[in-house]
Amino acid sequence: MNKGKNVEKTIEDYLEAMLMIQEQQGIVRSIDVAYLLGVTKPSVTYTTKRLKERGYITMDENNFINLTQTGMAIASRTYEKHKILTGFFMHLGVDREIAMKDACLIEHDLSPETFEALCRHISSIEND
Numbered sequence: 001m002n003k004g005k006n007v008e009k010t011i012e013d014y015l016e017a018m019l020m021i022q023e024q025q026g027i028v029r030s031i032d033v034a035y036l037l038g039v040t041k042p043s044v045t046y047t048t049k050r051l052k053e054r055g056y057i058t059m060d061e062n063n064f065i066n067l068t069q070t071g072m073a074i075a076s077r078t079y080e081k082h083k084i085l086t087g088f089f090m091h092l093g094v095d096r097e098i099a100m101k102d103a104c105l106i107e108h109d110l111s112p113e114t115f116e117a118l119c120r121h122i123s124s125i126e127n128d
Contacts, residue, residue, distance in 0.1 A: 009108040012078045013037060014047050015056060018065055019075035028065040081107040081115060088122055 017036045021028045030044045037044075048065065051057045056071030067075055082103045089099035110118075 010047065011051065011054075011056070012074060012108055013104075014044075014051060015067065015071050015075035016078040016082065018057070018067055019072070019079050022067070028067075030063070030065065033065070078107060081110065084115075084119065084122065085110075088118065091122075091125075 014033065014037070017033050018028045021032045021036060025032065030041060030048060033039075033048075034041050034044045048057060048059070051071065052059065055068055056074065058066045058068060060066060082100075085103035085107060086096075086099045089102055090096055094102070
């Protein structure tokens with residue numbers, strides 16, 4: 001895997017984690033991101049700086065993290081893939097924890113075409 005792909009995966013992971021925290025707690029703090037992703041606080045500080053530079057997040061006077069419209073779009077798309085993949089794997093009989101981990105592994109590398117085909121397949125199963 002090339003370095004550029006790893007950077008994009010990291011961005012998606014961070015933005016997705018921020019969205020998940022926002023949905024659960026209403027506010028996003030760096031320490032919560034570090035805990036959820038299993039990384040150090042300095043790693044979060046470094047990455048949030050990059051996310052701010054790219055316009056994906058802002059930080060308010062209390063250092064709470066806010067997703068911008070662009071950041072939210074990426075986070076939502078990644079999180080949606082994660083939820084759909086997790087549900088599909090669980091439907092196949094995979095344990096929830098394993099399904100969640102596997103979904104996280106492939107959500108970044110799955111092409112839009114394959115994801116759309118998977119969604120169509122799931123929809124056809126649900127409509128049967």
